[in-house]
Amino acid sequence: MVDTLTPVLSAHWDTDRAWTLESYTATGGYAALDTAFAMSQDDVISMVKDSGLRGRGGAGFPTGMKWGFIPQGDGKPHYLVVNADESEPGTCKDVPLMMATPHTLVEGVILTCYAIRANHAFIYVRGEVLHVVRRLQRAVQEAYLAGHLGTDIHGSGFDLEVTVHAGAGAYICGEETALLDSLEGRRGQPRLRPPFPAVAGLYAAPTVINNVESIASVPVILRNGADWFASMGTEKSKGMTLYSLSGHVARPGQLEAPLGTTLRRLLDLAGGVRAGHELKFWTPGGSSTPILTAEHLDVPLDYEGVGAAGSMLGTKALQIFDDTTCVVRAVLRWTEFYKHESCGKCTPCREGTWWLVQTLARLERGRGEERDLEMLLDQCDNILGRSFCALADGAVSPITSSIQYFRQEYVDHFEHGGCPFDPAASTLFAPVGAPA
Amino acid sequence: MTVSTGSTDEAGPLDEQTLAELRQVMARYPQARSALLPMLHLLQSVEGRVTARGIEACADLLGISAAEVSGVATFYTMYKRRPVGAYHVGVCTNTLCAVMGGDAIFERLKEHLGVGNDETTPDDGTGETITLEHVECNAACDYAPVVMVNWEFMDNQTPESATRLVDDLRAGREVRSTRGPRVCTWREAERVLAGFPDDRADEGPAAGPASLLGLEIARAHGWSAPPAEHDSGAEGRTGDEGGAAGRTGLDAQTAMGRAPSEGAVVESGAETVGEDAGGQQNPKGGS
Numbered sequence: 001m002v003d004t005l006t007p008v009l010s011a012h013w014d015t016d017r018a019w020t021l022e023s024y025t026a027t028g029g030y031a032a033l034d035t036a037f038a039m040s041q042d043d044v045i046s047m048v049k050d051s052g053l054r055g056r057g058g059a060g061f062p063t064g065m066k067w068g069f070i071p072q073g074d075g076k077p078h079y080l081v082v083n084a085d086e087s088e089p090g091t092c093k094d095v096p097l098m099m100a101t102p103h104t105l106v107e108g109v110i111l112t113c114y115a116i117r118a119n120h121a122f123i124y125v126r127g128e129v130l131h132v133v134r135r136l137q138r139a140v141q142e143a144y145l146a147g148h149l150g151t152d153i154h155g156s157g158f159d160l161e162v163t164v165h166a167g168a169g170a171y172i173c174g175e176e177t178a179l180l181d182s183l184e185g186r187r188g189q190p191r192l193r194p195p196f197p198a199v200a201g202l203y204a205a206p207t208v209i210n211n212v213e214s215i216a217s218v219p220v221i222l223r224n225g226a227d228w229f230a231s232m233g234t235e236k237s238k239g240m241t242l243y244s245l246s247g248h249v250a251r252p253g254q255l256e257a258p259l260g261t262t263l264r265r266l267l268d269l270a271g272g273v274r275a276g277h278e279l280k281f282w283t284p285g286g287s288s289t290p291i292l293t294a295e296h297l298d299v300p301l302d303y304e305g306v307g308a309a310g311s312m313l314g315t316k317a318l319q320i321f322d323d324t325t326c327v328v329r330a331v332l333r334w335t336e337f338y339k340h341e342s343c344g345k346c347t348p349c350r351e352g353t354w355w356l357v358q359t360l361a362r363l364e365r366g367r368g369e370e371r372d373l374e375m376l377l378d379q380c381d382n383i384l385g386r387s388f389c390a391l392a393d394g395a396v397s398p399i400t401s402s403i404q405y406f407r408q409e410y411v412d413h414f415e416h417g418g419c420p421f422d423p424a425a426s427t428l429f430a431p432v433g434a435p436a
Numbered sequence: 437m438t439v440s441t442g443s444t445d446e447a448g449p450l451d452e453q454t455l456a457e458l459r460q461v462m463a464r465y466p467q468a469r470s471a472l473l474p475m476l477h478l479l480q481s482v483e484g485r486v487t488a489r490g491i492e493a494c495a496d497l498l499g500i501s502a503a504e505v506s507g508v509a510t511f512y513t514m515y516k517r518r519p520v521g522a523y524h525v526g527v528c529t530n531t532l533c534a535v536m537g538g539d540a541i542f543e544r545l546k547e548h549l550g551v552g553n554d555e556t557t558p559d560d561g562t563g564e565t566i567t568l569e570h571v572e573c574n575a576a577c578d579y580a581p582v583v584m585v586n587w588e589f590m591d592n593q594t595p596e597s598a599t600r601l602v603d604d605l606r607a608g609r610e611v612r613s614t615r616g617p618r619v620c621t622w623r624e625a626e627r628v629l630a631g632f633p634d635d636r637a638d639e640g641p642a643a644g645p646a647s648l649l650g651l652e653i654a655r656a657h658g659w660s661a662p663p664a665e666h667d668s669g670a671e672g673r674t675g676d677e678g679g680a681a682g683r684t685g686l687d688a689q690t691a692m693g694r695a696p697s698e699g700a701v702v703e704s705g706a707e708t709v710g711e712d713a714g715g716q717q718n719p720k721g722g723s
Contacts, residue, residue: 003659007651011661014651018642077466089530089573096647099615120466127477127514127629128526128574130587131616131640134628138637163464166629168473168512171572185472185498187511203467224664231662240661245649246577247532253578253649269653287531319532319577333531337572343511427537428581429594 002232002258004265006240008220009213010256013100019135021142024103030148032222036111037156044115048218050226052238056093057083057174057211058285058314060237060303063218069198070116070206078118079207081183082109082215084125084136085167085174088286089337090317093242094212096254098125098132101216102139106162108215110148111222113160116208120161124179127166136164171341175389176209178343189345190389213242234260237302241316247282248274248322248426260305263318264297277322281405285314287334288394290401291327311401324430326421327406328413331398332360338395349392352383356399363410366418373410377403450493454482458497461631469498472508476515478630481623485516521556521565523605524622526584527598530573536580537594542570544595549602557606564606567622578646579614586625588613591644615644 017023024030036044049064070078082105086094098105109121123140125133140162143149151159165183172178173188180202182188201207217239221229230238237259243266246252250271257266263282273279281291284301290311292299299309306313321330339353359376362368380396387393403410412420424430449455458475462468472494479490486509495502509515527542528534545568549557556567576582579591583598590601591614604611611619617639620628628634654660 002662003654004657005650005654005659006661007654007659008661010647010651013643014648015642017638019637086575087573090532090577091573092575092577092579095575096643100642100647126575127473128571128584128587129589130625130628131589131613131637134617134633134637137628137631137633141633164631165470166474166477166631167514168476169514170512182473183470184467185469185508187508228662228664243650244578246580247536251646251649252580253646255650255653257650270649317577321535325535330531330535333529333534337530340572423535423539426535427540428592429537429540 005257007256008240018100032219035222041115047226051221051229056213067116076205079202080113080118080121081209082123084212087171087174090286090319091315092244102135104216106139106143108218111218123164127168172343189343232258234302243316245318247320249320260300260302262298280323283319284311286317289314290397324425327402328364331402332364334398346388348383349387366413368414474630477626481626484519521567522621523566526571528582529570532577533581538581541598585619586622588616616640
C-alpha cells in the first residue's frame with residue numbers, strides 16, 4: 001500500500017540552499033543523465049511511455065506518446081519548449097518547484113531533449129515571478145559550468161543549449177500554440193491545428209511543449225524506473241503529483257500525493273476548512289474546471305475520477321471556498337479575468353466574454369431577473385465549443401457549473417436587490433467564526 | 437504629471453550600450469525576432485516604459501515594422517506606455533485572493549496612496565514613487581492574499597501590512613520579499629527579465645511555509661514514496677548518494693561548477709551564439 005503523501009518532486013524543498021547545483025547533486029541530481037545516455041533515445045521514450053506519466057499542465061495527455069510524435073531523421077532541428085507560464089487561477093505548483101529546485105527541471109529538460117533529439121530548449125517562464133526567473137537563470141548557468149549543458153555533454157556526443165525566456169503578462173500564452181507565437185516574438189495568439197507542434201511548432205520545426213511538473217518528473221523515472229513510478233496512482237493516472245490547496249482551509253499549501261487521492265483526505269491533513277465554517281464549493285484544477293461541492297469530497301482526484309464527476313483534474317489547483325463566499329461574486333471575478341485575457345483572435349471569445357461580464361455584473365448588483373439567467377446560459381451555449389482555443393471553454397465552466405449547483409443564489413441576488421453576503425466575512429483577516 | 441508622449445527623454449537615438457545589449461539578446465535565439473519580448477523588457481529597464489524610440493529601435497534591429505513591434509508591446513500587460521514608478525505594486529484581485537482580502541487591500545492602498553488603478557504617486561523629490569495596479573493570479577494562491585512588489589512575492593498580506601509595505605518603499609527603507617530577496621527597483625527587475633542577472637538568486641529561502649506543508653505532514657507520519665526497485669531499464673543505477681559516489685570525477689567537476697557571480701551566465705550563453713547566429717540571416721530557419 002502506497003503512503004497517503006509521497007513527496008518526490010518536493011522531497012528536498014526544505015534542504016539548505018536547495019536551488020544550488022551542489023545541493024541537487026548531493027541528492028543524486030544529474031545521475032540520470034548517464035543512465036539515459038547509455039540507452040537509445042527510443043528506449044528513453046519507451047520508458048516514459050511505460051511509466052504512464054501524463055501531462056501535468058491540465059490536459060493529461062500521455063507525455064511519452066507526445067514525444068513519440070516527433071518525426072525522426074527528418075533533418076530538421078527539434079525543439080523542447082517548457083511551459084512555465086503558470087497562470088491558471090488557483091494554480092501554484094510550478095512556481096514553488098522552480099524556486100526551490102530548478103535543477104530538477106533542468107535535468108528533466110536534458111533527458112527530454114536527448115529523447116526527442118532536440119539540441120535547443122526554451123524555458124518560457126511568466127515574467128511576473130522575478131525570483132523564479134533568477135533561480136532558473138542561475139541553475140542553467142551552473143549546469144553549463146558543470147558540463148551538464150553545452151557541447152558533448154558527459155562525453156556522450158549530445159549537445160544542448162537551454163534558454164530561459166521571460167514572458168510579459170498574458171494568460172493566453174499558457175496555451176501551447178499561443179506560447180509558440182509569443183516565443184517567436186509575436187502577440188500570443190493560438191494557431192490553427194493541424195499542423196500540430198510535433199510537426200510544425202517553433203520556427204515551423206518539430207516541437208514538444210510540456211508543463212514544468214511533467215518535465216521535472218522525468219529524472220526520477222529514469223532513476224527509479226517506469227514500474228516504480230507506475231506503482232503509485234490509479235489504473236490510468238499513474239504516479240505522484242502536486243496538489244495545491246488554497247483558500248478557506250486551515251493550512252493551505254502544496255501536498256504531493258499519488259494521483260487518485262481525495263479532497264476529503266487532503267483537507268483532513270490540512271486541518272480542514274477554516275474554523276467555524278463549511279465547504280461550499282471548490283475547483284479541482286483551476287478556474288477553468290467546473291466547480292464542485294461538498295458532495296464531491298470523495299471523488300478520486302485523477303483524470304478519470306474528476307471527469308466522471310463532471311469536471312476536469314486540470315492543474316490540481318484545489319481552491320477552497322467556504323460558506324461566507326458569494327458564488328456569484330466569485331464567478332463574476334473569474335469572468336472578468338477571462339474577458340481581460342481573451343486574446344481577441346476569435347469572435348465568440350472576444351465578444352462573448354465581454355457580454356458574459358455585462359450580464360453577470362447586472363445579476364451580481366441585484367438588477368437582473370430570471371430571464372437574464374437564461375440569457376447567460378444561452379451566451380455560454382454560444383461560446384462553448386465555438387471558439388478558437390480552450391480559453392473560452394474555460395470561461396463558461398464556472399458560470400454553467402455554478403448555476404447548476406447554486407441557481408437559487410443567483411435568484412437571491414435579484415430578489416434581495418443586491419448581494420446578500422458580507423465580503424469582509426470571507427477575508428483572511430475576518431474574526432474567527434464571523435457569521436456568513 | 438509627465439505627458440505620456442513627452443519628447444525630451446526620447447530625443448535622439450538610444451545610447452550605444454543599450455543598442456549593443458539589444459543585439460546581445462537577439463544573439464540568444466535561432467531567429468532574432470524571438471528576442472522581441474526580452475528586448476522590450478530591456479528597454480523598459482533603460483527608459484522606464486516602452487517609448488516610441490524604443491519601438492523604432494526594435495523595428496530597425498529586427499527588420500520588422502514599428503507597427504508590428506507596437507502590436508506586441510500593447511498586447512502584454514507587463515509593458516507600460518506610461519512611466520512606471522520606482523516600485524510597481526500589484527495587488528492580486530483574481531477570485532481567490534480577492535475573496536481572501538485582496539479587494540480590501542487594493543481599496544486601502546488606493547485610498548492610502550491617493551491613486552487609482554494603473555496610476556503613479558507624485559514624486560516628492562526622493563524618486564521613491566509607486567505605481568499601483570491590480571494584477572491577475574500570480575501563482576501563489578496558497579499564500580493569499582498576495583501583493584507583488586516589482587514582481588517579488590509579498591505573501592499573506594492584510595490592509596495594514598500592505599500599507600506599511602508601501603510606506604517603507606516610499607521612505608526608501610529596505611524591503612525584503614517574504615520568500616525572496618531584497619526588493620530592487622522596477623527598472624532593475626526589468627533588466628533581470630531581459631536576461632541580465634543581478635546576483636540576487638541566492639537570497640531568500642528555497643521555499644515558504646505553505647510550499648512545505650505536505651513535506652512536513654509526510655515526515656510527521658513517516659510517509660514517503662515507495663522505495664526504488666531499480667529493475668526496469670535503470671539497470672541497477674541508483675539515484676541516491678551511493679549511486680552518485682562512484683562518479684567522483686563528475687562530482688569534483690560540479691563542486692567547482694558555481695561561478696562567483698551570475699554574470700557568467702551571459703558568458704556561457706555567448707558560447708551558444710556561434711551556432712545560432714546563422715538563423716538571423718535565415719528568418720525561416722529550420723532547414
